[in-house]
Amino acid sequence: MLLDGISFKNTGYFSSLICDYLDENPRLKPFYNRFPNLDNFKEQIEEKASSFSLESRLTLVKALKNQYRKVETSELTLSHIDALQTENTFTITTGHQLNLFTGPLYFLYKIVSAINLSKDLKEAYPDYNFVPVYWMATEDHDFEEINYFNFNGKKVQWNRTAEGPVGELSTDGLDDVFNLFALELGNSKNAEYLKELFKSAYLEHDNLADATRYLANELFKDYGLVIIDANDKVLKQELIPFIKEELFNNTSFTNVTETSEQLNAVNNDYTIQVNPREINVFYIKEGLRERIVFENERFSVLNTNLAWTKAEIEQELNEFPERFSPNVITRPLYQEVILPNLCYIGGGGELAYWFQLKQFFNKVNVPFPVLLLRNSVLVETESQHKKLQNLNISTNDIFLKQSTFINKKVREISNIDIDFSAQKETLQKQFEDLYALAEQTDKSFLGAVKAQEVKQIKGLEHLEKRLLKAQKKALADQVSRMTDLQNELFPNQSLQERNTNFSQFYLEYGKLLIPELIKHLNPLNKEFSLLKL
Incomplete structure (x- = not known):
């Protein structure tokens, strides 16, 4: 379901x-x-x-x-x-x-x-x-x-x-x-x-x-x-006509390069997935798949002795198109x-x-x-689903990175409030007054005020981490169960679908596995x- x-x-x-x-x-x-x-x-x-x-x-x-x-x-x-x-x-x-x-x-x-x-x-x-x-x-x-x-x-x-x-x-x-x-x-x-x-x-x-x-x-x-x-x-x-275009005009190289630059201009965070070469075709033959390059007025196959003139490679393509492999x-x-x-x-x-x-x-x-x-898809077994409910773990929780997930759940189930956000906010407001005082008296003290603010914020964060660590130890059994459950659902702390083979689920669900996926997934x-x- x-x-x-x-x-x-x-x-x-x-x-x-x-x-x-x-x-x-x-x-x-x-x-x-x-x-x-x-x-x-x-x-x-x-x-x-x-x-x-x-x-x-x-x-x-x-x-x-x-x-x-x-x-x-x-x-x-x-x-x-x-x-x-x-x-x-x-x-x-x-x-x-x-x-x-x-x-x-x-x-x-x-x-x-x-x-x-x-x-x-x-x-x-x-x-x-x-x-x-x-x-x-x-x-x-x-x-x-x-x-x-x-x-x-x-x-x-x-x-x-x-x-x-x-x-x-x-x-x-x-x-x-x-x-x-x-x-x-x-x-x-x-x-x-x-x-x-x-x-x-x-x-x-x-x-x-x-x-x-x-x-x-x-x-x-x-x-x-x-x-x-x-x-x-x-x-x-x-x-064949598209391979000729690729060999003789480098069409993909020019256009994909331009498009990649345009994507980067939209957002620098967009990772360019592939970088085109001047010729984006391999040559395959009897256990060989190597790139075709154009050097010194001849087409050649890297790491081999194969080479052609323009007329010769065109003839090779027309006679043996199966030897040309797109990248x-x-x-x-x-x-x-x-x-x-x-x-x-x-x-x-x-x-x-x-x-x-x-x-x-x-x-x-x-x-x-x-x-x-x-x-x-994340597939949960009946047992895993019950454990998630018993531990009050939400969908958003289970997708968190493990350290964030455990810290969040420890704070939720702890009898002690181990979230110093309010204290850090109060401290920052107090330092705003100190900044204003330094501005009015001697601006050279601004650096010292900043250093003191950083030191005290770090001190609070260090204390928060120590208390959280102590509380994790006190709640070791629950932390262990939550960690084990997330590791089952996210093998190697990665998505299940990128790691686990279908056979692991087929053992449990058999011939129902694929029909159930067909039934419930909306493309x-x-x-x-x-x-x-």
């Missing part, structure tokens, strides 16, 4: 850029197309429909059918793939790395957001079809980011060397990971399902892309999820070129770099999608949700 919600701003875990976006700060309007509400999708549909050709639809369906030829999926997913051939069908897309066994919980929340938004749009616009899509980041090469997941406070890790796109990595060696994970799971009915799921995904598929496709399909096929691997020659043929700057463009997409759903960090891309999209004449912050809700499952 949905327990409560808290604004993203009040969680303390989201940037000022994302909070301003959710508040629809007008100064951010130049950096996105349309804000995510149901009414705004009408114009988004019209814009995308006018720019996405039937030929591109047929190319997309051809590639998807080839990718699904060995996948046992649902009739709904197959019907969604077929529907993409028709001009009244659009996609709602989220993307994620190929994390081992899905990685952190927000993998689920991203896809649930895409599924539920597709449903909401179908109700609002019944003449159109909306297909939820999971874009597998098969071309990424940062293996260290994806080779583990956290289960019951332990790191389950795949140790091996890896080069090139992760989607092409052999699954050899994952049997050792399976054996260790199986021991941790136990022997319950839900544990046996998780073992079979891991085994079928990783021990019965040859590479990480196929394994991840199998896994995501098993979890979400009943909801018609379509999974796409863009590391595909058929699809990359669509990108974080150009991948979003690739997505919007090959999909009839209306909306991209991502986390705060992802949306932050999408805001840097609007001018670039305008320049290459590709419609910019609606940007939606994915659902964020257009602008709050962080708390759920008791």
Whole structure:
């Protein structure tokens, strides 16, 4: 059941850029197309429909059918793939790395957001079809980011060397990971399902892309999820003119750099998420993924002997488009070129770099999608929920940083008032009189008065901390219970969704887990949700 919600701003875990976006700060309007509400999708549909050709639809369906030829999926997913051939069908897309066994919980929340938004749009616009899509980041090469997941406070890790796109990595060696994970799971009915799921995904598929496709399909096929691997020659043929633009005109570098400067001018607190290079394309081939650079009138691939003239690299691109791989700057463009997409759903960090891309999209004449912050969730078990109630811990309390949280709760439950705010305010008012006296007599004493004020305020603060420490000791049992509870809900004092793997909750809730998320999460809700499952 949905327990409560808290604004993203009040969680303390989201940037000022994302909070301003959710508040629809007008100064951010130049950096996105349309804000995510149901009414705004009408114009988004019209814009995308006018720019996405039937030929591109047929190319997309051809590639998807080839990718699904060995996948046992649902009739709904197959019907969604077929529907993409028709001009009244659009996609709602989220993307994620190929994390081992899905990685952190927000993998689920991203896809649930895409599924539920597709449903909401179908109700609002019944003449159109909306297909939820999971874009597998098969071309990424940062293996260290994806080779583990956290289960019951332990790191389950795949140790091996890896080069090139992760989607092409052999699954050899994952049997050792399976054996260790199986021991941790136990022997319950839900544990046996998780073992079979891991085994079928990783021990019965040859590479990480196929394994991840199998896994995501098993979890979400009943909801018609379509999974796409863009590391595909058929699809990359669509990108050829945009890669040429990137190689020869450095279009993204110029436009993204300008946009980043404009974002900084709006607010210095906005962290620039990515910095463009002059060429934002990698070259991939047989375990290789390295940047393409232009030096000494030749295009070359870093850390290799590969090099071409302008005519030669153009020929290479035309003959082998699959060897050219977009980076974080150009991948979003690739997505919007090959999909009839209306909306991209991502986390705060992802949306932050999408805001840097609007001018670039305008320049290459590709419609910019609606940007939606994915659902964020804190899941409480029945036991944890009861403990929160018994300890009188509110939603706002539990999101506080631990030291602030404990200090606040100790003050609340203590029989002694250990808040010296009133005393410090009185002291500051007394010093105002001393400042006035020094002004009238000898201004050289102002520094001495200030020093005395600082000393006495610090003295009060020191005494307050000592008394608070003593009271914590007197209330050690309650402090311990509150600390333990917050640590359970915020592993490593971070958001649960960024740390815990879904398997930890599947052990308890089994097949109810995903349907309950589908049932209770509203993709257009602008709050962080708390759920008791």
